[in-house]
Amino acid sequence: MTQTPETPLKRTPLHAAHLRAGARMVPFGGWDMPVQYTGLKAEHQAVREAAGVFDVSHMGEFRIQGPGALAFLQHVTPNDVSKLRPGRAQYNWLPNERGGLVDDIYIYMVREDEYLMVVNASNIAKDWAHLQAHAGSFEVTLSDESDRWGLLAVQGPRAADILQPHVDVDLGTKKKNAYFPAKLFGFDVFLARTGYTGEDGFEVFVDASEAETVWDKLLAIGVTPAGLGARDTLRLEAGFPLYGHEFGEDIHPLSSHYGWVVKDKAHHGREALQSPAPQKLIGLKLDKVPVREGYPVLRDGQVVGHITSGTSSPTLGHPIALALVQAGAAESGDFEVEVRGKAHPATRTAVPFYQP
Helix, strand or coil: CCCCCCCCCECCCCHHHHHHCCCEEEEECCEEEEEECCCHHHHHHHHHHCCEEEECCCCEEEEEECCCHHHHHHHHCCCCHHHCCCCEEEEEEEECCCCCEEEEEEEEEEECCEEEEEECHHHHHHHHHHHHHHCCCCCCEEEECCCCEEEEEEECCCHHHHHHHHECCCHHHCCCCEEEEEEECCEEEEEECCCCCCCCEEEEEEEHHHHHHHHHHHHHCCCEECCHHHHHHHHHHCCCCCECCCEECCECHHHCCCHHHCCCCCCCCHHHHCCCCCEEEEEEECCCCCCCCCCEEEECCEEEEEEEEEEECCCCCCEEEEEEEEHHHCCCCEEEEEECCEEEEEEEECCCCCCC
C-alpha cells in the first residue's frame, strides 16, 4: 500500500503505549507498527524462553452469522469448517479462481450459526469485498468488526503460567485452537490458544477501548513487549508461511507444506487448486550470509527460484530461508543463493527449522 499525505498511516489502539515503551515504529501494511523495543534478539529470546506480547490489533475481524453461515464458509474455504464446534478455531484459506489465495485466515466458531474470521491486516478491504461478492446466495450476515477489537498475542512456553493468576478460567484445560470467553485483569475478553510463533500462547481479543490498559498490565506482570522483527524471525524459524511472501494471489498454495488445509469437498476455486503446483516451497540453511526476499536461488548455475523469506536465526545461530523453486529442482540437496552478484552455498533443510 503506497502512503501519500492523503492516506496517513493507521494506528492501533496501542500506539501511545508503543511510544511510551520506546518502540521504533515503521510503516507496515498501511499501519504505523512497532518493529522492536529493546532489540530483536532479546524480544525473540523472551518468546522462546518465557513470554512476549505482540500487538496484532491491525488484523481484521469479520463476524459471520445466520442459518447459512456454515454453508457460506464451506463454499469460500477449502478446509472443512463443519468439523468445528463452538469454542474451537481452525486455520483456513480464501482461494481465488486461478490457483492462488485471496488470503490465509483463522476461523473461530462462537456458537451455532456464528463465526469470527480473522484476516491479514493488509487484506482487510480485499477480503471483505471477496466475501461480500460470494454471500448473495446464502442466508448469512457479515459484519466488519475490525475497529471494535484490540488483539494481543501473548506467546511463549510460560504464557499460560504467567496469565493463570489473572484469569478466571483454568487455562490448563484449554487445548490448542480453543476459543473461549474469560476475564483477564477483570476485563471481559475472548482468549484463543492460537498464535504464529511456534510457541504456546494465547491471543487476547479485547475491546479496543480497554486494550491499552490490558497491555500495560501484561507488561507489569513481566510479559516482554515484542515487535514485528521478532514476530518475523519466530514465525520463520517455525516454518510458517506469511501472506505476501510464501502465499499470494498468484502463488499456488500447494507449493507449501500446508496441503492438509485442502479437504475433499466442493468449494470456490477448487478446480484451480487441483492443478499441480509448478513450484515447491523449501527450507534452506546457509553458513554465514543472511539472504532476503527476492534473492535468486540457483542449482548447477541456473536460476530455479527465489527467496521468499530469510533471516539470521537468533535461536539457531545461522541464516535460514524459505524459497520457492521449480518443482523439478526441489528434491536437490544443494543450492546457491545469489547475493549482490556472488553465489553462496545453501543446503536444503527440513521445515520447521526449529521446534520447541
